[in-house]
Each structure stands twice: as C-alpha cells, then as structure tokens.
Amino acid sequence: MFVYKNTQELEAMTPEQLDAYKTEMRTHEKTELSNELxxxxxxxxETLKDFLAKEVSNQxxxxxxxxxxxxxxxSQEIKENKDALIKxxxxxxxxxxxxxxxxxxxxxxxxQQAVDLPNIGQLATRxxxxxxxxxxxxxxxxxxxxxxxxxDWDEDTIARAAASVAEGGTFPESTAxxxxxxxxxxxxxxxxxxxEEFFEDEAMFASELGLFLDTNVQLVVDDQLCNGTGxxxxxxxxxxxxxxxxxxxxxxxxxxxxxxxxxxxxxxxxTGGSKYMPNAVIARKAVINQMKLKKDGENNYIxxxxxxxxxxxxxxxxxxxxxxxxxxxxxxxxxxxxxIYEKGGVEISTGMVxxxxxxxxxxxxxxxxxxxxxxxADKGGFRKVTNITTALATLAS
Numbered sequence: 001m002f003v004y005k006n007t008q009e010l011e012a013m014t015p016e017q018l019d020a021y022k023t024e025m026r027t028h029e030k031t032e033l034s035n036e037l038x039x040x041x042x043x044x045x046e047t048l049k050d051f052l053a054k055e056v057s058n059q060x061x062x063x064x065x066x067x068x069x070x071x072x073x074x075s076q077e078i079k080e081n082k083d084a085l086i087k088x089x090x091x092x093x094x095x096x097x098x099x100x101x102x103x104x105x106x107x108x109x110x111x112q113q114a115v116d117l118p119n120i121g122q123l124a125t126r127x128x129x130x131x132x133x134x135x136x137x138x139x140x141x142x143x144x145x146x147x148x149x150x151x152d153w154d155e156d157t158i159a160r161a162a163a164s165v166a167e168g169g170t171f172p173e174s175t176a177x178x179x180x181x182x183x184x185x186x187x188x189x190x191x192x193x194x195x196e197e198f199f200e201d202e203a204m205f206a207s208e209l210g211l212f213l214d215t216n217v218q219l220v221v222d223d224q225l226c227n228g229t230g231x232x233x234x235x236x237x238x239x240x241x242x243x244x245x246x247x248x249x250x251x252x253x254x255x256x257x258x259x260x261x262x263x264x265x266x267x268x269x270x271t272g273g274s275k276y277m278p279n280a281v282i283a284r285k286a287v288i289n290q291m292k293l294k295k296d297g298e299n300n301y302i303x304x305x306x307x308x309x310x311x312x313x314x315x316x317x318x319x320x321x322x323x324x325x326x327x328x329x330x331x332x333x334x335x336x337x338x339x340i341y342e343k344g345g346v347e348i349s350t351g352m353v354x355x356x357x358x359x360x361x362x363x364x365x366x367x368x369x370x371x372x373x374x375x376x377a378d379k380g381g382f383r384k385v386t387n388i389t390t391a392l393a394t395l396a397s
Contacts, residue, residue, distance in 0.1 A: 002025065002027075002028035008074050010160060016221070022178055024038075028084075028086070031301055050214055077136075085302075091229050093215045112330075120204065126323045127321060127323065128218055128219070129239065129321060130221060130282070130320075130324075131225060131340065133280060133320055133335050134335055134372070135335075136337075136339070136341075137339055137341045138342065138343075139185065139341050139342060139369075146184060147182050147183070148182060148183045148184075150180070150181050150182070150373070150375055151178050152178065152206070152375055153177075153179075153377050155181040155376070158175060159174055159175040161173055161174040161175075181375065181376060183236060183341075184382070185343065186369065186371060187367060188224070188369075188370075189365060189366055189367035190213050190216045190217055190365070190366045191364065191366075192209060192364045193362070193364075194209065194362045195359075202377060210364065210366070213346075213365075213366035214348065214366055217346050217366045217368050218346065221370070224372075225237055225340075226239060226282075226322060226324045226325055227240075227324065227325075228372070235370070235371060236371075236373070238282070238331060239326065239329075239384055240372075241323070241338075241382065242333065242379065242384040243379055243382065243383060244384055244385075245384060245386075247390075247391070248395075249394060250395045252395045252396055253396065255393075255396040256291070256294050256302070256392070257287065257290060257330075257388060258291060258304050258306075260392055261281055261332060262314075263395060264330075264385060265315065265317065268334070268380065271380065275381070276337070276380060276381040277334055278334050279334055279336075280314075280317055280320050280334075280335050281317050281331070282320045282322050282333070283321070283325060283327075284322065284327060285323055286327065288311070288321060291311065292311050317332065326386075328387060329387070329388065330384070330387055333381055334381035334382070337374065338372050338374045338379075339372075339376035340371070341370060341371045341373060343369045343370070346368045347367050347368065348364065349365055349368070350362050350363065351363055
C-alpha cells in the first residue's frame, strides 16, 4: 500500500530512491483517479437506469389513454435524445428528457415468438386396476367360434354320502354329475375419423391419437370387468358373478370395515378353505379411506394388528382401489379363480368408410376381444358386500 512521505523524509532520500518514490506515487494516483472515475460512471449508469424505468412506467400509463395514436419506438427516442441523456447521467444538467415511446409488447405487431414444449398435456382418467389383478389366457387366433366352453361339477345335484359301514352292510351311494357352461368372447372398440393431411403435417399430434383410442377401450374394459352384466354384448363382470355375502349377527362392538372384511374372508374359507385363499379386497377409494380414517373415542386412528402400517394389506389380502365399483360396496376374493381370455391387446388399425377415399380422409379404429370368466365351480372364492352400512349394523347386533 502506497504511503505519502513528508519533506524531511524526502530530503533524506538519495536521487535513486526519490525517482522510485515519484514513480510509485504517479502509479498510485492514476489508480485512485481510475477508481473514482469508475465509481462516478457506475453512479451515472444507475441514475440513467432509474430514470429510464420511471419514464417507461409513466409512458405506459400515458399510452393507455392515447388509444391507437402512433408513437416512436423506445430505441428511436433514446437515439434522438442521446446527448441530453448523457448530460443527465453525468450530472451536468437537471433538464428533463421525455421519452414518448410505447414500450409494451403490444407495440410489436403479429409477434409469434414463444417457447414450444416438445410434448402434449395428457387427460386424466380414473385408475385402471381390475385388468391387472386377474390371470390372462391367450386365445388362439381361429377355430373356436368366439366361445369359451368349460365343464364344472353340478353342485346342485352332488351328494356326498360317505359314512361308516357295518360288516355285511350296504355301502352308501353318492351322486356326482357335471354340467357344461360357456362364455362368449366380446369385442370392445372405438373409432376416430382423421384427414390424411393431419397425419402428414401434424406428426406430434397424430401420434397421440392411437394412445387416445387405446385408453378409451381400456376404460370400458375396466368398467365391464367390474360391472358387466353379459347383456348387449358386454362381459360378465365381477359383481355379476360373485355371490352376495350374507352377514349374520355377531355381537362385534362398534363393527368397522376391517371387521367386515375379516368376516367375509371367514365366510369363504369356512366351507372352501382347502381351495380358496382370499388375496384381494376390491373397493372404491371412498370405502378405503373410510377404513383408514376410523378413530377411537379419543380421536386416535385405529389400525388393527392384522393390517399393515400403510393399510394396503389386511390379513394377507391386498387392498385394490377400483373407483368404478358401486358405492358402499366391496368384494373379497381369491383372484386366481377369475380369468381373462383374450386375443392379444388393443389392436389399432386404419381404414376408409363412406366417402373418405375421395375426401382424403381415413378412420382410426381400436378394438379388443376378450371374455371374463369365473366358473360356476369357482364362485365360492368370491363374495360381494352389496351394502356396507347394513352389513356393519348386522355384525354389531
């Protein structure tokens, strides 16, 4: 750091020391002057910046009342008032400089600039779940008449007569008969007419159409797997096939849905435990939340010891959310005994109908063929609760 010397110190210096001192002093003073100029320039720039910001704000307010009056651009106004602005920035004058340019984006006619995102926003749909939880069987491509045929024991005519037999006595006689059943492979589909130009000129959007149709078909598949009645070319769904659970008075204090699920599982395994092992509980989100939000008298959440910490597993049964299921109901089942027979996935194809050839258009088509089957002999592995509120009241009585 440079330090100025007094007269006595200077007189004591040799000529060489004095020359070196003067050189160092000149360098120091130049540096100090440069720093002062930089500070002044920075201050002038900030003054100009604040001034322009205020002027732009004022002019925006003025322009609002001018209507469609034609004005100069900001760059033109700054160029014409350059000398005056420099004087203001240096503090040489306090003269006001008026910038009348319209500085908002509306002054740029037909401005089409934007940041284009490379993807398309997707529509929300309900969660699809039932298709994933049941086993799938691939059906061969031909020679099946579009029908799944099967044979079951005829439970209505079965008689198990085994008993103890005394020496020389007559053996009892059981009855065993079989019956034949069938289910039709149904078709679910959707179409969408599209012009040739759309495919040629809008590739990003055209690629989404197949996914759109695929989702439409999957939504109907999910609905029919749950609620199909078998009428009007619909699947025979879970609720149509599953036997209804009949609650009985059990004296359960403050019975809740956890209690109900355990009792339904008990109803399945009491008579069919050698075959069935319930592994799923299917219900709407509202029913699932009704279980989770159950509290005791002190407002503490209730979580039975046979339920996992996240509430997704109840006594070995996975909780499956299906918001297409009827309200205030649930199904307890062994999913191994419900099977989906299908001819591949959703097939997307194109074709022409009517006047589309001369109109330069085409139709996109999505189709899926499948059947859902719970055999008569396997229905014992399923129970549906058609009214949770009523069932809980009965269990508590």
